[in-house]
Amino acid sequence: MNYTLSSLIFLPLLAALAVLLLPARLERGIKAVTLGGTLLQLVVAVWLYLGFDGAAVANGQTGYQFVEKVDWIGFSLGSLGRFQIEYFVGVDGVSIGMVLLTGIVGVIGVISSWTITKNVKGYFSLYLLLMTSVMGCFLALDFFLFYLFFEFMLLPMYFLIGMWGGPKREYAALKFFIYTLIGSLFILIVMIGLYTSVIDPEATAQQMGLIGHNVPASVDMVRQIQQMLQQGAFSEADLVRTFSIPAMMEPANFIPGSLLHVFSGVSLFDLPIRFVAFLLVLAGFLIKVPSVPVHTWLPDAHVEAPTPISVLLAAILLKVGGYGLIRIVYPVFPDAGAYFSTFVGGLGVLSIIYGALCALAMNDLKKLIAYSSVSHMGFVLLGLASLTNEGVNGAIYMMFSHGLISAMLFLVVGVIYDRAHDRMILNFRGLAKRMPAYTAFVVVAFFASLGLPGFSGFIAELLVLLGSFSAPEATGMLPRWMAIVAVIGLLLSAAYYLWALQRMFFGKYWIFPELRGKAQLTDLTKREYLMLLPLAVLAFVFGIFPHLLLDKTGMTVTGFTELVLRNGQEQLNILQAILHR
């Protein structure tokens, strides 16, 4: 077996152990080990990106590459048959971009953390733990494993915000923790429901002795097992229940009579129980995305978090939400995904507009950027809800591009905050005169974020808008006005960025009198160049050569939309009976 993915996940963990073993006074050593660990992770991630074959077949289990699958926890619960949890990781078109992004931002974050002085050992070990759990989240193909990493992300983040953050850090950290925990508890309910309903046909065949142990099942064998399952030919005790996400994506693996089976006929609050389950996981991931109206934890967390942690939060952690929607919510509940597409798209549009309006009203530069994140994440929802190839590719591209650009934006805010210990827009004017190089990067970051052609954000927004505009004909999802309203969001984002630029950077140099003594407005240091330059270049490269990522995602997305549309339509027809009751 190929251990590339495991090394990606566990390299930071090893580095964290090394950090823990180092004495606390060796601060440089600790930083060097962390940097080394994340650099290695980046190298492996790039290698993985290069080695990933975007043209391979995408549908079903075969679409995953670099797969590692080992039995982890297995136990039989008497009449319920066996439960099986696997260490099951793999990469496909959806995750490859996220993995690369995590590698890049991980390194940038360490460079940005170089100025941390308080409790260095604690900080960097938590940082590395966070990197492990984020990477694990993007690579896990077993729901249990995914959930483990998903939940474990909260803990390092809580302490990173709570111990190294700004004045209201305790409040922000707790709010972040509680919000996301509630979200993951919704996901937990559905996870329990799913794994009690879904079997692994291969393991079931092995359990029943139809094939030998550790022998992979042929496609025919899997078909046969699934058919027998649907006819009720198995006794409960023979079934091997699984957390495997690919298994959950196939309706034929659901046990007849289980609540989440399409034919279960069970309804809750006048909705089929599958729809209720969909809404629960959706809510869980929407909190993470975050989408209006469950976004309120984000501005607080961003404002209070130290710069590198804001970078990680915006660039990678938010992506877990969108990623979860694509990886789990839509493929497992395609029926509900199709049924609620207007709702999800509507939330997306609402996030785009509301986030942009909030950003327009902010005086704190960091808050402005936090709200712009909410606005941009709305595009992910809109693209996904369209269920067109363009839309979904756009959603993935948006996540990747926003990862690069938001990292740059938060770094840029960090630069001014480091110097002036203030970041209110109205306290500065004409900074371009004093800090020309800095202003250049701010302009690049702002323009990249507002979707100027030539930068990656433009490609992402273009694809999403194309997808959502064509959706009414292509897939029958989303009313047309949504795409049109989303365009207004683009206008608004141009407005808040340009207005901020004009107020803070252009005009005559002036800063708020109280800041004059403290602020040392020198231009960028080498370390800051080291962080900002690669991000700017990458945002540019991915804006000019979109095929660098689209080639990798294309096949997977085609498979995704086909699966969701086909299964969704079939299952919706069955569920109509409940809906029209």
Add this chain to the structure above:
Amino acid sequence: MEEQAAQLTQTIDSILAGAGSLLPELLLALFFLLLVTLDLFKSKTVKRLLPWVALTGLFSVLVLLVLDRHLAEVQFLNLLRSDGIARYAGILFSLTGIFTILLSLQNPKIEKRKQGEGRGEYYALILMLVLGLNLMAKSVNLLMVFLAIEIVSIASYILTLTLKEEKRAVEAGLKYVLYGTLSAGVMLYGMSFFYGLTGSLDYTLVSFWRSLLDASPLMVTVAAILVFAGFLFKISAAPFHFWTPDVYQGAPMPIVALFSTGPKMAGIIVIMRFVAAFADPTIASAFSDVQLFLGIAALATLAVGNFTALWQRTPRRLMAFSSVSHAGFLLMALLAFGSDYTVSVLFYMTVLLFMNFGMFLFLQMAEENWQVRTLEDFQGMGPRIPFAGVMALLFLLSLTGLPPLAGFIGKLLVFSNVWEAYTATGQPMLLALLVVGILLTGAALFYYIKIPYYLFLKRNQTAENLVISLSNKLLLVFFALPLLVFFFKPDLLLHWIEKLLA
């Protein structure tokens, strides 16, 4: 006359046949007597040896239970049943006793005070309590249940009063005795109703339940509520939890840890045996009423435990309500009737044992060595005790039920059982329990995180490191390690429990 003689020999025969199954209890009783006798000697060496004698006793019982397979499936006079559940429970109780003594050895207050008088009585009573717990887990007869519960209760009353020179201990002891005797009386009253209605105290008999079904529903309901009042009191479930915070506030820390695990586990097993009687198809239809009643109790317990814990300002009271909420989770597991919940319940109890003792050890260190009385006193202490602080974090996260700790697996198993049962029966009560149970985990995080919040997030001026003794460090690791192991390989324990139950 001859008839009686024949009956007598028969009885003696069955006593002799079953006596082997009582070996652990006999051993405990023996060591109890040994401790009481040794306590009479004035010699200081003997006094110092007392805890180790108690430990030897508990440890030999533990070894006996782990190794001996012949203990399984013997019934003693229709009173006590030694089966897999009882055996595993016995293992848990022995561990509880051992842990309690280990914590006591680390407690300067108990150790200092006991130099001289009362030392033997303290350790002897722990043995007696464990004996009572074993009997509770084995009882299949209402009268035996009552007697076993009373053994446990009487030992508990005295142990609460260990530090009788402290005012809060006396208050706690008094409240405990009053509540305890009242609930015992109520339970006995209910049992007498049962006896009157059925003419039998053996609740494993189908005839017992049939005659209950024939009797007036009002009478049966009243009697059942009275009996369950006693059970719920023992596991500190709402609305019979009022003694918990006061007793937790007043008793010495090792005893609090003991109360939060031992009697709760035993009480749950008593209820489990009671509920298991419904497996018989002829009476199974009557289960939905019990389910409704226990379901309401479980919901109330979960709500009261979690929401009241939010307002607590001392770690002891916080843990008291945490223990109430865990009683709720365990009760909820028992309602997943039809699914195979025994393994899950036993697993949950095992995890509860380790995380509670770990947390109480930490609180004991905080209270005795660093004079922490309220949650605010933890302020800024994290960086001064990095190791113990991280361990406390592990225990608290496991109590909350977050991965990667065994508390998560425990909850996952319980929730899965409830989901299974809901799939099978469609009882709305089960769905309500499932949703409430899972969502209250969010509330639970809110209060459990308070301790790490004060430890790490709040800052304090003083920065010098606090010393932690090696034995305390080792014990913390000892309690924390299983929590990690049982998360990453829960099947190790699950397989073993299954084998014992088979």
